[in-house]
Amino acid sequence: MQKILLPIDGSENSMRAGEYAISMVDLNGADIIVLYVIDTSYLDALPQQDLRDKMSEELRKEGEIAVEEFKSKLEESQCQGHCKNVNLITKIKWGKPADVILKTIDEVGVDQVTMGKSGKQGIEKLILGSTADRVVRGSKVSVNVIS
Secondary structure, eight states, X not given: OEEEEEEEOSSHHHHHHHHHHHHHOOXXXXXXXXXXXXXXXXXXXXXXXXXXXXXXXXXXXXXXXXXXXXXXXXXXXXXXXXXXXXXXXXXXXXXXXXXXXXXXXXXXXXXXXXXXXXXXXXXGGGSOOHHHHHHHHHOSSEEEEEO
């Protein structure tokens, strides 16, 4: 069985990456690990511990909602509510997104990564995106970047 890591950020490109990942699954099936990374660099910049704790809890809740909504939306759009041969697994982790994605690749032993180009807007939309770029450069497995 194939293992595909699918990092998400809530963008349309993430959804397209999810649709692509499901379309690539063959008859043998696959585990698709939907990974949402809470970027802790924002929290580290906050001066007060109680504020960091409150923000941390809010970000965790947002992450839980994001992965469940993403999973439901993907199952509904691609599989009419039930994906045959696909096991969608959701994970929420903390840290710098590219570092966490690269570490998860090794921990889980995935065969490939499929991710959206970037959730950024404006001028940042024209470039690959620092997270996707770092994952492509640092990954030991193939990475499909979807835009």
